[in-house]
Amino acid sequence: MSTAVRDRAPAAPAAPEQTERRPVMLVSLDISFDEELVRSAIEAAIEAGSELLICLAVTLPTANANAAARRTMGNPVVREEMQRIRDRARDAGAKARTVLYSSPRPVQALFGVAESHGIGLLVFGPDRRRYGRLRFRWHLHRIRRNTTCLVLPLE
Secondary structure, three states: OOHHHHOOOOOOOOOOOOOOOOOEEEEEOOOOEOHHHHHHHHHHHHHHOOOEEEEEEEEOOOOOHHHHHOOOOOOHHHHHHHHHHHHHHHHHOOOEEEEEEEEOOHHHHHHHHHHHHOOOEEEEOEOHHHHOHHHHHHHHHHHHHHOOOEEEOOO
16 A cells, blocks of 8 residues: 555545425414414424424405405404414524415415425414314315425324
């Protein structure tokens, strides 16, 4: 073996590759949030070091032309709850912001919102007691089938 090879400094360990941190999205359809899923979304955002988007999807009425022309901001009680969740996430150390969108088909619009923000984990978090068990399962199934990100809850 030559001295050039023996005297060569050992190769520096390769730095771990920096991965893209995709945001966590907590979404409800104009119904209050499930507390357990809120906690899961905040913890996931903190552990991943990513942003938490708290989204409220509001159904835009289409039956009445006058009602369809004006955008609704959703239930004020749920909007206040969104602000409290955002403040709670920020106090826990997560970067958080709120997003509100309205559509005649809010579940279908959710796919575009998730894609435009590059979501990595989508937490479908309406309160199941108020939302309805069958409607919750049906919407969760549609979300899983049509998104490319991870979806909670895992049922």
